[in-house]
Amino acid sequence: MVATGKRKSETSSQRPIIEGRGISKFFGAVTALNDVSFELYPGEVLGIVGDNGAGKTTLMKVLSGLYKASEGDLLFEGQPAHFNSPKDARKLGIEMVYQDLALAGNMAIAENIYLGREPRNKFGFYHLGASQKMARKHLSNLKIHVKSVDQKVEELSGGQRQAVAIARATAFDAKVVIMDEPTAALAIREVGKVLDLIKNLKDRHISVILISHRMDDIFYVCDRVVALFQGTNFAESPLEDTSRSEVIGWIMGTKENPGELSHDRVE
Amino acid sequence: MTESSEGQKVADQDNHTLETHTRPDGLALRLLPYIDKYGILIVIFVMVAVLYVTQPDVFLSWRNITNIFKQTAVNAMLSIGMFLAILTAGIDLSIGSVMMLGMMSAGVAQFAGMPWPIVLILAPLAGMGAGLVNGIGITKLRMPHPFIMTLGMLFMARGLGNLISGGVPLTGFPDAIRFLGSYQIPLGEYDGTRFNLPVALVLTIVVYIAFSLMLKHTVLGRRIYAIGGNPEAARVSGINVDAVLITVYGICGFMAGIGGLLLIGRTSSAFPTAGTGAELEAIAACIIGGASFFGGRGTVLGVFGGVIVMGLIKNGLNLNNVSVFYQQILIGAIIVIAVFLDVLRREIGTRK
Amino acid sequence: MRRLPGLVSIFALTMTASIATVSAETIVVSMKGPGAGNPFWAAVEAGAKAMGAERGVDVIVLAPPTESDVASQISQIEDQLAKGIDGLVLAPTDPTALAPVVNEAIADGVPVVFIDTIGSNAGVTFIGTDNQAGAALASEFICNGVPSGSDVAILTGIVTQSTGKARADGSREGLTACGMNIVAEQTGEWDRAKGLNVMENIITGNPNIVAVFASNDNMALGAAEALKSAGVLDDVLLVGFDANPDAADSILAGEMTATIAQNPVNMGRFGVESVLKLAAGETLDPVIDTGTVLVTSDNAADFQ
Numbered sequence: 001m002v003a004t005g006k007r008k009s010e011t012s013s014q015r016p017i018i019e020g021r022g023i024s025k026f027f028g029a030v031t032a033l034n035d036v037s038f039e040l041y042p043g044e045v046l047g048i049v050g051d052n053g054a055g056k057t058t059l060m061k062v063l064s065g066l067y068k069a070s071e072g073d074l075l076f077e078g079q080p081a082h083f084n085s086p087k088d089a090r091k092l093g094i095e096m097v098y099q100d101l102a103l104a105g106n107m108a109i110a111e112n113i114y115l116g117r118e119p120r121n122k123f124g125f126y127h128l129g130a131s132q133k134m135a136r137k138h139l140s141n142l143k144i145h146v147k148s149v150d151q152k153v154e155e156l157s158g159g160q161r162q163a164v165a166i167a168r169a170t171a172f173d174a175k176v177v178i179m180d181e182p183t184a185a186l187a188i189r190e191v192g193k194v195l196d197l198i199k200n201l202k203d204r205h206i207s208v209i210l211i212s213h214r215m216d217d218i219f220y221v222c223d224r225v226v227a228l229f230q231g232t233n234f235a236e237s238p239l240e241d242t243s244r245s246e247v248i249g250w251i252m253g254t255k256e257n258p259g260e261l262s263h264d265r266v267e
Numbered sequence: 268m269t270e271s272s273e274g275q276k277v278a279d280q281d282n283h284t285l286e287t288h289t290r291p292d293g294l295a296l297r298l299l300p301y302i303d304k305y306g307i308l309i310v311i312f313v314m315v316a317v318l319y320v321t322q323p324d325v326f327l328s329w330r331n332i333t334n335i336f337k338q339t340a341v342n343a344m345l346s347i348g349m350f351l352a353i354l355t356a357g358i359d360l361s362i363g364s365v366m367m368l369g370m371m372s373a374g375v376a377q378f379a380g381m382p383w384p385i386v387l388i389l390a391p392l393a394g395m396g397a398g399l400v401n402g403i404g405i406t407k408l409r410m411p412h413p414f415i416m417t418l419g420m421l422f423m424a425r426g427l428g429n430l431i432s433g434g435v436p437l438t439g440f441p442d443a444i445r446f447l448g449s450y451q452i453p454l455g456e457y458d459g460t461r462f463n464l465p466v467a468l469v470l471t472i473v474v475y476i477a478f479s480l481m482l483k484h485t486v487l488g489r490r491i492y493a494i495g496g497n498p499e500a501a502r503v504s505g506i507n508v509d510a511v512l513i514t515v516y517g518i519c520g521f522m523a524g525i526g527g528l529l530l531i532g533r534t535s536s537a538f539p540t541a542g543t544g545a546e547l548e549a550i551a552a553c554i555i556g557g558a559s560f561f562g563g564r565g566t567v568l569g570v571f572g573g574v575i576v577m578g579l580i581k582n583g584l585n586l587n588n589v590s591v592f593y594q595q596i597l598i599g600a601i602i603v604i605a606v607f608l609d610v611l612r613r614e615i616g617t618r619k
Numbered sequence: 620m621r622r623l624p625g626l627v628s629i630f631a632l633t634m635t636a637s638i639a640t641v642s643a644e645t646i647v648v649s650m651k652g653p654g655a656g657n658p659f660w661a662a663v664e665a666g667a668k669a670m671g672a673e674r675g676v677d678v679i680v681l682a683p684p685t686e687s688d689v690a691s692q693i694s695q696i697e698d699q700l701a702k703g704i705d706g707l708v709l710a711p712t713d714p715t716a717l718a719p720v721v722n723e724a725i726a727d728g729v730p731v732v733f734i735d736t737i738g739s740n741a742g743v744t745f746i747g748t749d750n751q752a753g754a755a756l757a758s759e760f761i762c763n764g765v766p767s768g769s770d771v772a773i774l775t776g777i778v779t780q781s782t783g784k785a786r787a788d789g790s791r792e793g794l795t796a797c798g799m800n801i802v803a804e805q806t807g808e809w810d811r812a813k814g815l816n817v818m819e820n821i822i823t824g825n826p827n828i829v830a831v832f833a834s835n836d837n838m839a840l841g842a843a844e845a846l847k848s849a850g851v852l853d854d855v856l857l858v859g860f861d862a863n864p865d866a867a868d869s870i871l872a873g874e875m876t877a878t879i880a881q882n883p884v885n886m887g888r889f890g891v892e893s894v895l896k897l898a899a900g901e902t903l904d905p906v907i908d909t910g911t912v913l914v915t916s917d918n919a920a921d922f923q
Contacts, residue, residue: 275807280825293766325701325703328701330701330703331698334694334697334698334701337697338690338693338694338697341690413923428809433779434779435779436713436714436716436779437716438715438718438739440673506922528691533690533713533719534689534693534713534715534716534717534719535718535719536713536715536716537717538689538713538715538716539779540687540688540689540695540712541689541716543685543687543688544685544688545690548832580692581694582694582698585681585695585698585699586698586701586702588679588681590653590655591653591681591682591683591691591695592653592655594684595684611860
């Protein structure tokens with residue numbers, strides 16, 4: 001079901017950091033994913049597109065350890081990987097940025113970044129000073145500017161929250177960051193900044209999987225795009241070899257005459 | 268791509284960086300954090316002033332002040348446990364009954380002739396046991412809301428307490444057991460007045476400082492706040508939310524047991540009706556103190572303030588011989604006003 | 620912020636509306652429950668206030684919001700002791716739990732008497748109904764009304780309380796003495812609804828019952844409903860205790876047969892009178908009986 005056999009020559013020579021082989025996921029009688037395969041290469045931004053219900057989010061949850069695949073194999077750096085919880089995935093450096101961001105609004109930026117992995121002092125107590133210091137350094141590495149790391153997350157704009165969520169995902173040696181619709185809830189002006197942040201991750205040689213409906217996002221940051229349709233691989237192509245109208249066609253489940261689709265003009 | 272007007276506004280003020288934008292804040296908005304933190308102290312100050320005017324000879328007498336703390340100590344213990352549950356956006360309806368269970372456990376042990384240290388430790392341990400059962404029920408039995416599990420425990424704990432005691436008051440505790448609830452440390456005499464410091468007050472202060480430090484400076488404390496703020500965020504961050512919740516309800520039960528020890532000290536009796544409705548008073552103190560039912564919000568100082576406000580209302584109205592019915596009305600009104608303030612605060616907060 | 624003064628002003632209003640006038644002697648009457656809504660405590664309050672007026676002393680009547688709120692009653696007394704009072708008339712919600720604060724009062728030199736329910740402090744006079752004698756009076760009425768050997772039932776109060784136990788003991792002894800067959804003795808916990816439920820169960824198992832003694836009128840009124848539903852009310856002698864107005868109505872309507880009147884007015888009157896005597900240096904008998912009276916259709920109108 002692969003649309004084009006071509007792949008970027010620079011990445012195809014490398015070993016994929018994550019590879020999925022024939023992954024299926026059933027919820028009772030419902031088949032959410034059926035024999036889906038993909039590869040993600042180091043430093044690559046892979047776009048995953050598909051209509052609602054195409055299986056994008058299920059696939060991401062399998063990758064991040066929230067779900068277990070019913071069938072198929074997941075390989076991490078060539079080795080089989082079995083995730084029982086997000087903790088296992090995180091140990092390998094796979095981090096997820098959730099669509100609803102999953103931040104505690106009542107807590108400070110620094111505390112959110114290290115939530116669940118709080119720095120402790122030598123007596124085992126929470127080390128607020130260390131978390132503030134680490135947060136400041138990490139945010140400045142990512143070129144994210146905030147008034148203060150003590151600011152509560154609920155006081156931030158959507159784009160700033162997205163930035164905090166990404167900062168959290170990359171706080172500890174992340175190799176892969178999975179983002180589910182990171183720009184869906186953002187004001188237009190903030191979208192560009194989040195996309196630049198994704199490019200910034202790529203420059204730091206972190207692989208990114210980007211789930212998005214927005215062709216602008218996909219074509220701005222992605223190296224390659226995979227289209228899912230009704231839970232199966234539908235098409236795949238390097239960005240340079242395809243067009244918006246073709247990708248939109250894939251989302252809708254067609255590979256013919258994409259130029260005629262009215263959606264292209266709307267988008 | 269649709270754009271909400273709010274999002275647009277945010278975008279307009281945001282000058283192309285991910286910097287925090289400063290907004291034209293109103294006075295109310297700038298005062299808000301202070302009211303959040305210290306509003307309760309203003310309320311207490313005014314109440315003290317009013318009470319002083321109505322009862323100048325009595326109200327600020329050392330005896331009356333220590334009375335207030337003696338009377339609020341039990342509620343203080345229950346409220347601080349309840350506060351943890353409320354911080355996680357939960358609730359513990361069982362603490363009144365669990366307190367009674369703790370008292371009865373101590374009573375039964377006392378009558379079985381056990382040495383006093385065992386009797387003493389049994390009340391909080393029984394409370395903690397009931398609390399852990401609450402926590403396990405809430406998490407592992409996947410109760411839809413802590414309300415359900417702790418409502419069940421409200422009945423079970425009281426039933427169990429009556430079962431082990433035969434439903435009769437158990438009396439005659441030695442001074443060692445009553446120490447926490449009844450002993451007064453003599454501070455000396457001045458100008459014909461004897462100054463005594465109730466141990467219950469010392470214990471209250473120690474416990475509140477300990478809880479304050481725990482919530483601020485331990486990983487557990489921060490995670491309790493995080494779970495209250497967004498349980499899903501806590502879960503996906505790898506926090507073992509179930510373990511934290513079980514710990515919280517265990518502590519809540521433990522504190523109910525400590526409250527039971529204070530009540531035993533105060534009354535020299537473990538009696539079947541002990542703690543009836545006490546959970547509601549604890550909830551009231553937390554709410555008045557600014558803890559939010561949505562979870563993740565509130566301070567130990569606020570809860571302490573809430574406890575004191577409740578105590579002042581009762582003490583003040585008692586001193587002025589006002590019917591207890593007014594106490595109920597007043598406490599009810601203050602709860603509603605306190606929550607209304609919380610609603611206003613949230614509204615102003617989201618309007619930013 | 621703007622709302623806070625509102626909250627405070629409610630408080631201030633309640634306070635200022637209530638500042639009591641200070642008089643020379645202040646006697647505090649601490650009842651188990653509020654007079655409002657309970658005729659028994661209302662009568663105690665009326666008796667105490669009447670005696671206070673006769674003697675020219677200030678009588679402050681206090682009660683916790685419910686009869687189970689032990690902690691409130693203790694706090695109320697502590698607060699009054701802090702103010703300084705000249706006598707305490709106490710109906711303890713829990714005799715042992717109230718003992719420490721009674722000791723505090725005694726240590727302050729405040730004269731104390733118990734009314735209604737005897738406390739656990741040694742040497743403090745009890746003024747109240749001899750409940751066992753009252754229950755015996757009720758038993759005597761039943762013994763005279765139905766043939767010896769008949770099936771009878773007793774609804775007890777909470778027998779872990781002294782009042783509940785005394786009434787249960789008095790009725791059991793009285794009914795056994797005249798040869799009645801007690802087929803059931805169960806608790807309705809002083810509660811009307813529970814009295815109804817328990818009576819329903821008893822009557823189902825013992826259809827030949829001809830007389831019932833309920834340890835208070837609330838349970839008797841509940842039992843009357845159960846007997847009415849079973850269609851046997853007219854055949855059963857139903858005796859309560861307390862002579863509250865509802866019971867008097869019920870007797871006049873021909874449903875309950877009789878009840879035993881305590882004398883709550885006397886409890887209030889004697890209570891205030893007794894602490895004044897103690898304050899004047901007199902001594903009191905350890906127990907002062909306020910008396911019990913059989914109430915039937917002949918005199919029920921007096922208790923409505």
